[in-house]
Amino acid sequence: MANDSKNTRKIPIVCPGHTRPLAELQFCYIAPEQRTFLVSACHDRLPMLRDGTSGDWIGTFVGHKGAVxxxxxxxxxxLAATASGDFSVHVWDAITGKDLFQLPHKHIVKTCDFSPNSKYLATGGHEGILRIYDLTQPEQAPITIPQDPSKKITITKCNWLSEDLLIVGCGDGKIRFWQPLAQGGPATVPVHTMSTEGTSEIRDMEVSRTTAGQDVLTVAAGERVYFFDLQTRTCLKSYKMPIHFREEGGASLHPSGNKFVAGGSDLWVRVFDYQTGEELELNKGHHGPIRCIRYSPTGESYATGSEDGTIRLWKTD
Structure with missing residues (x-):
């Protein structure tokens, strides 16, 4: 039952447009323009681009034939990239919306991410194979790296940490660090592996740098949210949540590093104290379970995407 003393009764900005459950949200701050954008993936096959502050719709990327x-x-x-259940990844001109090229796969693709220099794109999914594409030569075959040569392990999330280091979240509850561009050919073993408790699938994974300069990996898996120090590669904090992330949901760390937001198996959006795990806020607005969640780069707001097909922008205090 909801605790009314923590229910702040905030009224979010509602961003309609999608017609199916949301799958992923990402903010992108463009320094020269001093502008923040928000891109969304959805099961309706139509990823969208919005203004990250107002939530106003900017454009829709049309071309996928399956859930994104x-x-x-x-x-x-x-540039924008989208990974889909139609066994493909599309790379788009983020300004015009033009479909630049398509990267075929052999199974559902669950994740993709650009390298910091925008030269490479990493992808992964149900094949259990990490692919690295050189976007200056997209017609060339990608570098392929199985997560385990002996068995198929689904890749659920991937995030570049630097130009030569990639973090991969997997269906076996493990987080693998790869150097896919190392000299001497494709990597065959990860340079490091971190584990969550049990074998619950990594549902969400976020790389962030706090205002104190600490690089943190936020992970949602099973019924817990984890925070890993990316320099020492050790677990800083781990909290059991009143929700689970077995089918949907995620977590995001505020840029200050003082609090985090999480949502998953119920309709509530919760804000927690990072140091203690105490629940600070309990906000309701969605009419379906929370599927994805992210703080804006400034921390002034956070976005949530739900099974109800809407995105909501919440102001922080």
Whole structure:
């Protein structure tokens, strides 16, 4: 039962447009323009681009034939990539919406991410194979790296940490660090592996740098949210949530590093104290379970995407 003393009764900005459950949200801050964008992946096959502050619709990327599971903009804001259940990844001109090229796969693709220099795109999914595409030569075959040569392990999330280091979240509850561009050919073993409790699938994974300069990996899996120090590669905090992330949901750390937001198996959006795990806020607005959640780069707001097909922008205090 909801605790009314923590229910702040905030009224979010509602962003309609999607017609099916949301799958992923990503903010992208473009420094030269001093503007924040928000891109969304959805099961309706139509990823969208919005103004990250107002939530106003900017454009829709049309071309997929299956549910879109992942959407990312490159650091320059000129490219977008989307991974889909139609066994493909599309790379788009983020300014015009033009479909630049398609990267075929052999199974559902669950995740994609641009390298910091925008030269490479990493993808992964139900094949259990990490693919690295050189976007300056998209016609060339990608670098392929199985997560485990002996068995298929689904890749659920991938995030570049640097130009030569990639973090991969998997269906076996493990987080693998790869150097896919190392000299001497494709990597065959990860340079490091971190584990969550049990074998619950990594549902969400976010790389962020706090205002104190600490690089943190936020992970949602099973019934817990984890925070890993990316320099020491150790677990800083782990909290059991009043929700689970077995089918949907995620978590995001505020840029200050003082609090985090999480949503999953119920309709509530919860804000927690990072140091203690205490629940600070309990906000309701969605009419379906929370599927994805992210703080804006400034921390002034956060976005939630739900099974109800809407995105909501919530102001922080």
């Amino acid at each position: 599971w992942s959407c990312r903009m490159d650091p320059s804001g000129s």
